[in-house]
Amino acid sequence: xxxxxxxxxxxxxxxxxxxxxxxxxxxxxxxxxxxxxxxxxxxxxxxxxxxxxxxxxxxxxxxxxxxxxxxxxxxxxxxxxxxxxxxxxxxxxxxxxxxxxxxxxxxxxxxxxxxxxxxxxxxxxxxxxxxxxxxxxxxxxxxxxxxxxxxxxxxxxxxxxxxxxxxxxxxxxxxxxxxxxxxxxxxxxxxxxxxxxxxxxxxxxxxxxxxxxxxxxxxxxxxxxxxxxxxxxxxxxxxxxxxxxxxxxxxxxx
Ligand SMILES: [Zn+2]
Ligand SMILES: [Zn+2]
Numbered sequence: 001x002x003x004x005x006x007x008x009x010x011x012x013x014x015x016x017x018x019x020x021x022x023x024x025x026x027x028x029x030x031x032x033x034x035x036x037x038x039x040x041x042x043x044x045x046x047x048x049x050x051x052x053x054x055x056x057x058x059x060x061x062x063x064x065x066x067x068x069x070x071x072x073x074x075x076x077x078x079x080x081x082x083x084x085x086x087x088x089x090x091x092x093x094x095x096x097x098x099x100x101x102x103x104x105x106x107x108x109x110x111x112x113x114x115x116x117x118x119x120x121x122x123x124x125x126x127x128x129x130x131x132x133x134x135x136x137x138x139x140x141x142x143x144x145x146x147x148x149x150x151x152x153x154x155x156x157x158x159x160x161x162x163x164x165x166x167x168x169x170x171x172x173x174x175x176x177x178x179x180x181x182x183x184x185x186x187x188x189x190x191x192x193x194x195x196x197x198x199x200x201x202x203x204x205x206x207x208x209x210x211x212x213x214x215x216x217x218x219x220x221x222x223x224x225x226x227x228x229x230x231x232x233x234x235x236x237x238x239x240x241x242x243x244x245x246x247x248x249x250x251x252x253x254x
Pocket of ligand 2: 172173174175176183184185186187245246
């Protein structure tokens with residue numbers, strides 16, 4: 001999708017579902033560990049502002065189907081922390097990926113499974129992993145202020161709590177060890193490889209996430225500001241879960 005013109009108005013994505021307190025996570029949630037180490041947080045604090053406009057970065061993100069589950073979740077957490085829940089950069093990246101996912105799953109009569117499997121296979125590694133970023137590295141001593149700004153998990157936990165009723169419908173049954181027939185991209189690929197999957201059941205889920213993720217990304221543009229719904233906000237978590245798998249999301253946000 002085309003990049004929307006960035007709105008001048010900053011709007012938090014934090015919206016509480018009925019009956020959900022949005023002023024902070026429960027005490028036991030606060031203790032959950034951030035998926036990233038300090039150097040990674042330092043990097044993402046700067047990456048969001050500068051690197052996403054780089055064509056090479058965008059191409060690698062497309063060819064890798066985003067980032068690995070740990071870096072993707074960390075990306076969301078840092079962006080939410082820095083921008084008070086305003087997730088413009090992740091929304092654009094993952095709306096683009098879900099649009100590509102919908103195209104990859106489009107019906108075709110010849111060699112459909114092989115074609116879909118090839119389209120859904122990542123051909124590049126997770127970009128931060130490829131850079132050698134690891135959770136054990138310490139941040140630069142001069143960067144601790146920005147690391148502290150980006151380390152808060154509460155904004156992402158609030159978003160997850162406020163949208164949970166919707167994104168849980170898209171959780172992969174194998175990631176969650178449930179009876180759901182929904183599959184994330186990695187598990188869909190595994191089942192395609194085993195010849196055990198019919199694609200029709202998955203097209204609706206992917207189209208649903210893609211439609212709402214696109215609406216969310218578009219809502220950051222000036223002309224569509226304020227048009228996003230709670231389902232649109234949930235679609236960002238749905239998109240990351242679909243692309244990278246749900247296990248780490250469920251561990252942190254579930
Ligand atoms: Zn990674
Ligand atoms: Zn899965």
